[in-house]
């Protein structure tokens with residue numbers, strides 16, 4: 355069962371940080387459809403107002419432009435909230451290697467501020483975005499919680515520290531925290547532009563514009579690409595999970611494994627583009643292969659992802675063609 359049948363009492367109050375971004379705005383859309391009240395905190399540093407434009411006049415929606423680095427703002431936005439879905443952060447491994455200090459400020463301090471504000475305001479559940487990058491150089495596949503390697507980037511380190519703080523907040527203060535280690539999420543509203551864009555929207559956009567995409571490395575790297583619907587399901591199910599499942603982190607993926615080069619040719623085929631890629635150097639901080647064991651999330655959160663990579667990519671391309 356996915357998330358379609360999950361319901362919350364009408365007007366249940368959610369705070370989505372980073373709600374103007376890719377994953378956050380998708381969470382907002384689904385929660386509003388379910389009759390919940392949704393407050394978004396976002397400083398629009400990376401996210402875009404156009405991602406939430408359609409919700410602005412919704413009676414159950416409130417947008418607060420502000421920064422998770424400011425503790426007063428965090429305390430203010432947590433007031434009266436029942437659930438916090440904390441997505442705000444700066445992503446991208448290569449960018450974090452360029453600006454480690456900023457990542458410390460935003461991802462570590464910002465998340466600690468949110469944990470503290472959630473605790474003070476007695477929210478029921480604090481569900482937050484972690485990342486598969488916490489597995490670092492661990493070579494064994496599939497990646498399984500509890501078997502992590504050495505961290506390879508400041509970004510990954512920030513997510514690891516987030517997990518440690520969240521665990522402590524559950525242990526010391528009884529705040530129910532759930533860390534969701536997303537694996538390469540893709541889907542509607544994902545930003546295709548810029549040097550730090552995720553690979554799938556970037557390739558689709560470039561191919562549609564008849565540009566030649568560059569694959570970093572030989573294209574034989576593999577990832578557990580995860581469609582956005584599965585991530586929404588994980589967030590909603592974490593909110594409904596018992597206290598016993600709190601204070602832990604969970605792999606959130608489909609449990610598959612796609613090679614970048616195969617994805618490239620699947621995209622050229624479905625977009626009917628006869629364009630050969632360029633090949634560039636490997637990216638620092640990247641791992642060669644990643645796929646997830648999702649049995650922990652299945653058994654403790656009731657997670658059961660419904661969308662395979664193939665299902666997701668079909669839907670994403672359809673959306674892309676209609677919306678851009």
Ligand SMILES: NC(=O)c1ccc[n+]([C@@H]2O[C@H](COP(=O)([O-])OP(=O)(O)OC[C@H]3O[C@@H](n4cnc5c(N)ncnc54)[C@H](O)[C@@H]3O)[C@@H](O)[C@H]2O)c1
Pocket residue numbers: 371372373374375376377378395396397398399400401402420421422423440441442443444445460464483484485486535536537538539540552
């Ligand atoms: N997309 C993925 O594949 C993926 C994979 C693993 C983890 N994650 C994590 O999931 C979360 C959401 O990712 P996304 O892909 O939607 O990214 P995104 O960049 O689209 O969204 C992040 C949002 O956070 C906001 N934000 C950044 N700094 C802020 C600050 N200081 N104060 C308030 N808001 C701020 C941005 O403006 C943006 O709207 C992030 O924590 C990211 O690290 C994403």
